[in-house]
Amino acid sequence: MTDATGPLIEVHDLVKTFDVSRPWLARVLERLPVQTLKAVNGVKFTIRRGETFSLVGESGCGKSTVARLVVGLDRPTRGSVVFDGTDLAGLRRRSDIAPLRRRMQMIFQDPYASLNPRWRVEDIVAEPVNAFRLVANRSERRRKVAESLRQVGLSPEDARKFPHEFSGGQRQRISIARALAANPDFLVCDEPTSALDVSVQAQILNLMKDLQKRFGLTYLFISHDLSVVYHVSSRIGVMYLGRLCEISAAKDLFRQPRHPYTRLLLDTIPDVEMTGRERVSVPGEVPDPIDPPSGCSFHPRCPFANERCRQELPTPLQRGQGMVACHAVEEERLPPFKRSDPGQ
Amino acid sequence: MGGMYRRVVDSDLWFSFSRSPTVVVATAVTTIMMMAALFAPLIAPQDPFDLTSLSILDAHIPPAWMAADDHRFLLGSDDQGRDVLSAILYGARISIGVGFASIALALVLGVSLGLLAGYIGGRLDALIMRTAEIQLSFPTILIALLLNGVMRSILPAESQDQLAIPVLIVAIGISGWVQYARTVRGTTLVEKNKEYVQAARLIGIHPVMIMLRHILPNTMGPVLVIATIHLAVAIITEATLSFLGVGVPPTEPSLGTLIRIGNDFLFSGEWWITMFPGAALAILVLAVNLLGDWLRDAFNPKLR
Numbered sequence: 123m124t125d126a127t128g129p130l131i132e133v134h135d136l137v138k139t140f141d142v143s144r145p146w147l148a149r150v151l152e153r154l155p156v157q158t159l160k161a162v163n164g165v166k167f168t169i170r171r172g173e174t175f176s177l178v179g180e181s182g183c184g185k186s187t188v189a190r191l192v193v194g195l196d197r198p199t200r201g202s203v204v205f206d207g208t209d210l211a212g213l214r215r216r217s218d219i220a221p222l223r224r225r226m227q228m229i230f231q232d233p234y235a236s237l238n239p240r241w242r243v244e245d246i247v248a249e250p251v252n253a254f255r256l257v258a259n260r261s262e263r264r265r266k267v268a269e270s271l272r273q274v275g276l277s278p279e280d281a282r283k284f285p286h287e288f289s290g291g292q293r294q295r296i297s298i299a300r301a302l303a304a305n306p307d308f309l310v311c312d313e314p315t316s317a318l319d320v321s322v323q324a325q326i327l328n329l330m331k332d333l334q335k336r337f338g339l340t341y342l343f344i345s346h347d348l349s350v351v352y353h354v355s356s357r358i359g360v361m362y363l364g365r366l367c368e369i370s371a372a373k374d375l376f377r378q379p380r381h382p383y384t385r386l387l388l389d390t391i392p393d394v395e396m397t398g399r400e401r402v403s404v405p406g407e408v409p410d411p412i413d414p415p416s417g418c419s420f421h422p423r424c425p426f427a428n429e430r431c432r433q434e435l436p437t438p439l440q441r442g443q444g445m446v447a448c449h450a451v452e453e454e455r456l457p458p459f460k461r462s463d464p465g466q
Numbered sequence: 467m468g469g470m471y472r473r474v475v476d477s478d479l480w481f482s483f484s485r486s487p488t489v490v491v492a493t494a495v496t497t498i499m500m501m502a503a504l505f506a507p508l509i510a511p512q513d514p515f516d517l518t519s520l521s522i523l524d525a526h527i528p529p530a531w532m533a534a535d536d537h538r539f540l541l542g543s544d545d546q547g548r549d550v551l552s553a554i555l556y557g558a559r560i561s562i563g564v565g566f567a568s569i570a571l572a573l574v575l576g577v578s579l580g581l582l583a584g585y586i587g588g589r590l591d592a593l594i595m596r597t598a599e600i601q602l603s604f605p606t607i608l609i610a611l612l613l614n615g616v617m618r619s620i621l622p623a624e625s626q627d628q629l630a631i632p633v634l635i636v637a638i639g640i641s642g643w644v645q646y647a648r649t650v651r652g653t654t655l656v657e658k659n660k661e662y663v664q665a666a667r668l669i670g671i672h673p674v675m676i677m678l679r680h681i682l683p684n685t686m687g688p689v690l691v692i693a694t695i696h697l698a699v700a701i702i703t704e705a706t707l708s709f710l711g712v713g714v715p716p717t718e719p720s721l722g723t724l725i726r727i728g729n730d731f732l733f734s735g736e737w738w739i740t741m742f743p744g745a746a747l748a749i750l751v752l753a754v755n756l757l758g759d760w761l762r763d764a765f766n767p768k769l770r
Contacts, residue, residue: 250669
């Protein structure tokens with residue numbers, strides 16, 4: 123069953139719709155139709171062992187929903203998530219799911235909400251240890267908790283404290299320690315640094331990189347911050363309104379973005395090097411996902427849109443190692459991208 | 467111990483407590499009355515439930531400062547020759563006991579239903595909350611009367627007096643679960659979407675354990691406040707039912723029963739039989755209410 127050379131995660135045509143209708147009685151009385159929101163619409167990607175795959179996009183584009191679907195917090199409406207050769211949707215029995223759950227853990231966005239305020243750190247970190255019966259007795263458990271805390275740069279003495287005695291960055295370390303305590307292979311990081319100060323962000327990102335090297339972890343990294351993504355990713359997927367519009371190796375994406383939306387995102391990165399580059403703001407608003415535009419959902423904001431873009435949904439095209447879904451790319455009518463690499 | 471003492475003295479709650487003389491007095495009164503009720507057999511001059519120690523010749527004796535010659539009864543005696551002070555102490559014991567027991571029932575019922583409604587949601591939530599709203603549209607006392615009456619008519623006649631107190635507890639308890647359920651459901655809805663609950667779900671913790679170990683402790687603050695205010699309501703409800711004659715039997719009188727018994731003698735000038743139990747009830751309920759109001763305000767950061 124386990125194929126050590128294949129990808130760790132395969133996501134096939136994932137769709138998640140949410141019912142956003144008014145309450146039943148109000149809907150019947152006011153004769154409103156059932157309204158659904160397609161938060162994720164046909165997303166498809168694979169994550170190789172040991173790499174960091176990032177999903178970027180504006181808020182509301184469905185990237186966090188993808189994260190929740192991948193770890194199994196929500197059930198997909200359609201499509202499948204295959205973890206190490208096993209389709210998660212096919213598993214019903216708790217005893218079958220438990221070993222896979224141990225192997226995939228999650229780090230959350232808000233370090234103030236991700237730790238139960240009434241639990242001591244040792245209980246928080248020991249929760250997965252107990253749930254998966256990883257240790258036989260109390261002293262082993264204490265050793266395991268101390269080890270996890272040390273791995274994230276905290277002291278074993280911190281185990282007796284409560285979450286409110288820590289700063290945001292330290293809390294995020296506790297969150298990582300909890301995830302590590304399960305001995306996982308795969309970590310889903312849902313905007314793990316966006317609630318932190320910039321200086322602390324770097325520390326947490328470096329910690330995550332170190333841990334990846336030490337334990338051979340695979341990451342799915344969710345972020346809206348391209349400069350963060352640039353530093354951690356092997357490959358990047360760009361999402362817009364529930365769809366993937368481009369997947370590319372991290373370096374290629376920044377040097378040679380193919381999709382007009384990716385170009386737009388890159389233009390909004392602050393110019394830290396003071397090269398005198400004009401920052402271009404993204405024109406227009408993200409459309410209402412309940413009533414998305416026809417054709418390519420990006421066409422109302424796209425400077426290269428034509429009649430075909432307004433009518434027809436672009437199909438994913440293979441480009442090198444990556445993917446892009448754009449009529450303009452297919453028709454080769456995009457001008458070359460001019461912008462300096464932010465890393466140089 | 468010293469650390470504990472410092473933590474109490476340094477807390478916001480203690481600051482707010484020590485700055486309010488009303489609350490200090492209310493706490494003192496509540497504590498004294500509860501202690502007096504708890505230790506009634508030790509401090510009461512007479513056991514009013516022991517019919518052999520009563521003498522009908524001692525009936526209708528006025529309070530000690532008014533009596534011409536007989537000074538044995540500090541607050542006077544009733545028509546059976548019972549010492550009113552002893553009857554109040556024993557009666558308060560029953561009133562407070564029934565109050566606490568029915569709160570415990572309402573709390574367990576309301577908190578469980580609230581947790582289930584909030585965490586599971588969907589149809590179960592709709593069912594529980596609509597039931598709660600229907601019950602809320604009737605006065606509490608009416609519900610308690612109804613339940614009490616139904617249960618009494620089901621029970622065999624010979625066990626009615628023995629089961630009067632349990633029946634009363636169930637009736638008052640069920641009539642009061644709604645507030646707990648609504649509060650706990652609200653908090654549960656907030657807590658269940660927090661990421662620490664997601665983290666627990668992720669590692670496959672059973673929903674019941676998530677509710678009990680993660681969510682329940684975070685809902686207890688408001689629940690304790692409601693329980694304090696509810697204690698006063700429960701005592702009053704019990705007194706009302708007993709006053710109407712459907713509560714505890716006259717052989718083991720609660721404060722409400724005492725007021726009802728004394729009521730018959732009010733117009734013959736023997737005011738002490740009803741007035742002293744009435745005053746005791748009023749003071750107890752007022753003190754508990756003041757305490758509850760303060761707790762509610764102290765726990766609500768918006769009112770600080």
